Amino acid sequence: xxxxxxxxxxxxxxxxxxxxxxxxxxxxxxxxxxxxxxxxxxxxxxxxxxxxxxxxxxxxxxxxxxxxxxxxxxxxxxxxxxxxxxxxxxxxxxxxxxxxxxxxxxxxxxxxxxxxxxxxxxxxxxxxxxxxxxxxxxxxxxxxxxxxxxxxxxxxxxxxxxx
Amino acid sequence: xxxxxxxxxxxxxxxxxxxxxxxxxxxxxxxxxxxxxxxxxxxxxxxxxxxxxxxxxxxxxxxxxxxxxxxxxxxxxxxxxxxxxxxxxxxxxxxxxxxxxxxxxxxxxxxxxxxxxxxxxxxxxxxxxxxxxxxxxxxxxxxxxxxxxxxxxxxxxxxxxxxxxxxxxxxxxxxxxxxxxxxxxxxxxxxxxxxxxxxxxxxxxxxxxxxxxxxxxxxxxxxxxxxxxxxxxxxxxxxxxxxxxxxxxxxxxxxxxxxxxxxxxxxxxxxxxxxxxxxxxxxxxxxxxxxxxxxxxxxxxxxxxxxxxxxxxxxxxxxxxxxxxxxxxxxxxxxxxxxxxxxxxxxxxxxxxxxxxxxxxxxxxxxxxxxxxxxxxxxxxxxxxxxxxxxxxxxxxxxxxxxxxxxxxxxxxxxxxxxxxxxxxxxxxxxxxxxxxxxxxxxxxxxxxxxxxxxxxxxxxxxxxxxxxxxxxxxxxxxxxxxxxxxxxxxxxxxxxxxxxxxxxxxxxxxxxxxxxxxxxxxxxxxxxxxxxxxxxxxxxxxxxxxxxxxxxxxxxxxxxxxxxxxxxxxxxxxxxxxxxxxxxxxxxxxxxxxxxxxxxxxxxxxxxxxxxxxxxxxxxxxxxxxxxxxxxxxxxxxxxxxxxxxxxxxxxxxxxxxxxxxxxxxxxxxxxxxxxxxxxxxxxxxxxxxxxxxxxxxxxxxxxxxxxxxxxxxxxxxxxxxxxxxxxxxxxxxxxxxxxxxxxxxxxxxxxxxxxxxxxxxxxxxxxxxxxxxxxxxx
Numbered sequence: 001x002x003x004x005x006x007x008x009x010x011x012x013x014x015x016x017x018x019x020x021x022x023x024x025x026x027x028x029x030x031x032x033x034x035x036x037x038x039x040x041x042x043x044x045x046x047x048x049x050x051x052x053x054x055x056x057x058x059x060x061x062x063x064x065x066x067x068x069x070x071x072x073x074x075x076x077x078x079x080x081x082x083x084x085x086x087x088x089x090x091x092x093x094x095x096x097x098x099x100x101x102x103x104x105x106x107x108x109x110x111x112x113x114x115x116x117x118x119x120x121x122x123x124x125x126x127x128x129x130x131x132x133x134x135x136x137x138x139x140x141x142x143x144x145x146x147x148x149x150x151x152x153x154x155x156x157x158x159x160x161x162x163x
Numbered sequence: 164x165x166x167x168x169x170x171x172x173x174x175x176x177x178x179x180x181x182x183x184x185x186x187x188x189x190x191x192x193x194x195x196x197x198x199x200x201x202x203x204x205x206x207x208x209x210x211x212x213x214x215x216x217x218x219x220x221x222x223x224x225x226x227x228x229x230x231x232x233x234x235x236x237x238x239x240x241x242x243x244x245x246x247x248x249x250x251x252x253x254x255x256x257x258x259x260x261x262x263x264x265x266x267x268x269x270x271x272x273x274x275x276x277x278x279x280x281x282x283x284x285x286x287x288x289x290x291x292x293x294x295x296x297x298x299x300x301x302x303x304x305x306x307x308x309x310x311x312x313x314x315x316x317x318x319x320x321x322x323x324x325x326x327x328x329x330x331x332x333x334x335x336x337x338x339x340x341x342x343x344x345x346x347x348x349x350x351x352x353x354x355x356x357x358x359x360x361x362x363x364x365x366x367x368x369x370x371x372x373x374x375x376x377x378x379x380x381x382x383x384x385x386x387x388x389x390x391x392x393x394x395x396x397x398x399x400x401x402x403x404x405x406x407x408x409x410x411x412x413x414x415x416x417x418x419x420x421x422x423x424x425x426x427x428x429x430x431x432x433x434x435x436x437x438x439x440x441x442x443x444x445x446x447x448x449x450x451x452x453x454x455x456x457x458x459x460x461x462x463x464x465x466x467x468x469x470x471x472x473x474x475x476x477x478x479x480x481x482x483x484x485x486x487x488x489x490x491x492x493x494x495x496x497x498x499x500x501x502x503x504x505x506x507x508x509x510x511x512x513x514x515x516x517x518x519x520x521x522x523x524x525x526x527x528x529x530x531x532x533x534x535x536x537x538x539x540x541x542x543x544x545x546x547x548x549x550x551x552x553x554x555x556x557x558x559x560x561x562x563x564x565x566x567x568x569x570x571x572x573x574x575x576x577x578x579x580x581x582x583x584x585x586x587x588x589x590x591x592x593x594x595x596x597x598x599x600x601x602x603x604x605x606x607x608x609x610x611x612x613x614x615x616x617x618x619x620x621x622x623x624x625x626x627x628x629x630x631x632x633x634x635x636x637x638x639x640x641x642x643x644x645x646x647x648x649x650x651x652x653x654x655x656x657x658x659x660x661x662x663x664x665x666x667x668x669x670x671x672x673x674x675x676x677x678x679x680x681x682x683x684x685x686x687x688x689x690x691x692x693x694x695x696x697x698x699x700x701x702x703x704x705x706x707x708x709x710x711x712x713x714x715x716x717x718x719x720x721x722x723x724x725x726x727x728x729x730x731x732x733x734x735x736x737x738x739x740x741x742x743x744x745x746x747x748x749x750x751x752x753x754x755x756x757x758x759x760x761x762x763x764x765x766x767x768x769x770x771x772x773x774x775x776x777x778x779x780x781x782x783x784x785x786x787x788x789x790x791x792x793x794x795x796x797x798x799x800x801x802x803x804x805x806x807x808x809x810x811x812x813x814x815x816x817x818x819x820x821x822x823x824x825x826x827x828x829x830x831x832x833x834x835x836x837x838x839x840x841x842x843x844x845x846x847x848x849x850x851x852x853x854x855x856x857x858x859x860x861x862x863x864x865x866x867x868x869x870x871x872x873x874x875x876x877x878x879x880x881x882x883x884x885x886x887x888x889x890x891x892x893x894x895x896x897x898x899x900x901x902x903x904x905x906x907x908x909x910x911x912x913x914x915x916x917x918x919x920x921x922x923x924x925x926x927x928x929x930x931x932x933x934x935x936x937x938x939x940x941x942x943x
Contacts, residue, residue, distance in 0.1 A: 102181070145874070
């Protein structure tokens, strides 16, 4: 049986008819076409399907689509400001060749985005903690961490300058 | 060579923006419209059993089911190097999880539900789960018809046995070598199976349209090889190469697991049963573990003769590989390891047996390292132990025997130029070899370990690459090439090569993911040979395009050809510094003459590369006479670790890896291969571990129970070192580097644990539990 839900997806009001047992990851991919949401395990192990649920990073494969009713959902497609080509985080990850195959990239970025919003210059430990639930098999994580550290440093310098 | 503008620079990936914005399309991201059907397979619950009957009647009646297909509808064998695999099991199932039948339905859920309704009657047989059992006197035969299987000429199956391939190397005089030795040592090492764990799962969609065209969208390292294997396997249905089209978008990690053909053939075959409908087969993470390829296990029995000064005089390497139920690809891993199981050492007298053994475990196959990680765990651990017994520093022992340019290889060929000695010395220095790092905690012991590594591309002697280089109106370029962008960054490196020749910056050059209808032939993206092979093809295509440009400018503008050169998207002349003509002015439309007629037309470069010097033919009894390997990439690596002697927990404080990639076309990407390979390798030695039940069932097919590294598991410091001893036939001197970086991980950790605790563990993985237990046993 399908149920219609209404929610905000990437700043737009959207409706979708979902099965009661359908995961949010599945609904976002196949009903909404937001294909940045990737599925690598369907049991919350890999973090590739990470999205923002009311601003918080969550794994969309562990949430039922029904739970999104009335809530605010953001996927990688919706994180940049209209005037930006990419977010500063995306720019940094690009400039550092941080990803290889790129399959984990959207989940990683969606885990790092709330961290940087809360704390624009996180420590290495905080960066690692933010992506501890995102598996990457290609990079050894090092190029991802160093890109975010570089951004954190720039943000810190920026803040000090503006003081 | 003049100064290089684009080669050797840490260029930003040309596919980077697509990946950080989520725009990169993977196979599961493609929409196939309302006609799409979904397939679920019926799997064998036994590791070995006879299929008596299959009853599909209940499944056929189920809601939304379109078709139920059983194995007998496709009685065809296929395979890359040996035709020993079936699209679906026929009379026997040979591993647990093997596909027996499939249900095609309108929804994935309906397909899964109905698959459970297919009743298969089996007679369970005793499975062969260990190599020893497969090789005993009068074993059950996993493939009784082995002798009738087609295979490449460099495989030597043994009739009426479970030996699918027996690679022998005999070089020098082994007995004499051992006689000349002052001491002879023996040891045995064990390596279990491993899983690739690319984060993107295998998926494939097949569509057999009403005109008889078969298009298959796959997540693959091998689009052209897939086209060939699909066409060969489905030939009895009247399908030819011309009918088959394989389209491969971005791949979410390969590591060998998406090489060749595994589950994709199911989508290709099922499509022919539901003409006009695309049909999707998407593996689950569990199926990804047990029904693609697994890295093969090996038992390595070694004997090495040495002089008291450390000089190696003889080696005997007996490698017995647990290759699983089907070895159409895995047998070539066995072959490659057999050719090179001396390691990067100059040893005059050699006996190698590398034996490919059928078992009733899932099919073995290619995995980053292609057999070298497996045999080097034993060999490089053993070399350390021998050095200790001789009272020689392990690095000195290695320097004494390290292979040099021109030295004779096990199969009789000559070693290519390499910076192995330089790599060893750089690792030694960076690791502060000889200095013991102090530990403040009495339970934490520190240790250092090193390992050398080497690997050659394992490929047919005539594996080739092709490139069409297509200019657009603004002088930007599309490279039609058919290697796969699996994360290594090859699109970027190919763009850099074309950029260097044509004076067009890499960001104006797009690498196109393969569509076998459009992109020209490439063998496969495996063997770390793409930079070298496809790189040469792209180089040749760029030179071809440049020649056309110069020909045109000479002919239409009457410029002296020898003075022409390309820079900043313009043609310039050394003779006339003030003169230039932008490529965009003529690259499509040509040049207009005074009388209003035109010369030239769209510039399209064509390039091809095949190593014409390689040969896989050799004496089956000695392995001598051919030139199976095109070159070796070598290097050295080391670690500095903490081990908690109470918990067995290993912490990697620092690791360093030096690799001779000939020429780092893009150092940033080479470093990416180093850090990524190290972390993947450390996981195999410290905790990854496939566990099978005594019935042959894989017990941990998920990331909760089969741990792969998280960000918290990486070394505190990783130091990549690039060495550049040019490969004479490589593009700008480059040779491959992708697989090599994970190869030394296991032995260098084992050697560091030995250094820290004085225990030697001879079976991977070297888990905390094994470390603690070995400490306890030692104290007894």
